[in-house]
Ligand SMILES: Nc1ncnc2c1ncn2[C@@H]1O[C@H](COP(=O)(O)OP(=O)(O)OP(=O)(O)O)[C@@H](O)[C@H]1O
């Protein structure tokens with residue numbers, strides 16, 4: 001439990017941290033599109049190299065990023081099995097009674113897993129290296145043009161930033177409540193079904209109660225300070241693109257173009 | 267049930283760039299049957315230290331021995347339940363652990379988990395609630411709609427109902443009114459004197475330490491500065507000064523009186539002081 005790192009912001013001062021959040025979000029979107037272009041193995045090698053380069057520059061240990069995958073291993077295994085058994089194309093490799101495994105099944109599955117891996121890696125890098133506040137500021141700016149067609153950009157950004165702000169708090173709270181209940185003899189790992197249910201209830205009820213209380217307090221605090229969601233407001237911090245942001249965007253777009261070229265001409 | 271820390275260190279998020287060494291190289295023995303106060307500034311590692319007593323944190327290095335339980339870094343300790351039955355831990359924010367529909371059920375939750383029958387658990391819960399000063403009118407109330415101080419009492423009762431040999435309390439009096447604080451301290455002293463429980467008390471209140479503790483452990487930046495008898499600790503002016511510890515009022519008063527030439531050795535309570543000054547208290 002102490003090792004939940006899934007996208008938690010890591011306060012460092014690296015070139016990646018200093019980039020404009022809008023540039024990071026846009027670059028990530030471009031890269032996500034690039035991942036979905038079927039550019040074969042060469043394409044994946046290019047993408048993996050590019051992403052590894054970013055990780056290297058960010059100074060975050062590779063181990064830490066890999067750990068973010070642990071909760072997803074189960075899902076990946078499930079996907080693997082379903083996929084391997086359902087695709088029926090290409091050369092027949094294994095044939096034991098009703099289990100038939102084809103060559104294409106293996107390749108397809110590998111593709112999917114690599115894609116998932118790269119996608120999660122990208123989003124994890126984004127959230128690990130961007131302050132939650134910057135992230136929401138970026139989202140608000142990017143949604144700005146859609147205000148005219150009725151998208152509540154500010155409210156969405158505020159909601160996201162509150163949610164992001166409270167994730168670590170809730171994790172901390174969860175650990176604390178689990179520890180208190182362990183001291184009272186609850187075993188969260190083993191036990192019969194009935195004991196398991198009690199264990200979960202003993203965690204979830206206080207967690208909800210604390211979270212609701214927190215939400216209430218936060219709402220009061222915001223109102224007490226005169227917060228009105230749709231008020232006209234100016235900003236203390238304004239975002240400006242500088243050269244490194246353009247470099248990032250151009251880099252991402254070049255990679256996307258390279259993927260398209262690979263997909264078309266190979 | 268001797269408690270012994272040997273070269274124990276704990277690091278939070280060891281693989282991260284922001285890894286923090288919360289406590290380091292703790293060598294400490296806590297005496298059986300006494301009240302030991304752990305004091306130190308905010309962030310000095312008190313809560314981190316005591317969570318090891320229930321193996322909720324496992325040391326990054328070093329060992330902790332509690333009677334025949336040994337807790338080290340490298341393995342999943344066995345017999346955790348037995349350990350937690352022996353060492354009861356009341357958390358710093360213990361009011362957030364309540365969850366049952368009624369206070370009585372909530373307090374009975376611990377004993378039930380440790381294998382007591384329903385009736386026995388309820389009987390223990392009633393006894394524990396009596397000890398912390400929550401009378402029958404509270405039994406059927408929801409633990410979620412009582413005041414903060416009452417929640418804290420209920421949480422303390424939840425541990426007392428398990429009847430552990432060692433009771434560890436992290437800031438048990440924070441958020442209680444002065445009277446409630448007094449009652450709680452009297453309760454801990456009684457548990458110690460009458461039932462011979464070993465009590466470990468984390469607190470920022472030096473008045474409480476002076477009044478109730480036998481021994482004091484001072485932590486600073488995750489290290490043990492000293493461990494000594496509570497009374498002699500507060501007599502050591504140089505030590506107090508160098509660690510910016512505010513002396514209890516009675517010590518201050520004694521200082522003032524002794525400056526005026528009075529002889530006041532071996533006087534540790536208001537009552538004794540009153541007698542020494544010529545009053546006839548009881
Ligand atoms: N979950 C955590 N993750 C990372 N660091 C932590 C965590 N909990 C505590 N720390 C750090 O460990 C150090 C010791 O904290 P601890 O909670 O043990 O202090 P404390 O003496 O109990 O303080 P207080 O009197 O405020 O309760 C602090 O520097 C704190 O920042």
Ligand SMILES: [Mg+2]
Nearest residue numbers: 312313358436
């Ligand atoms: Mg603490």
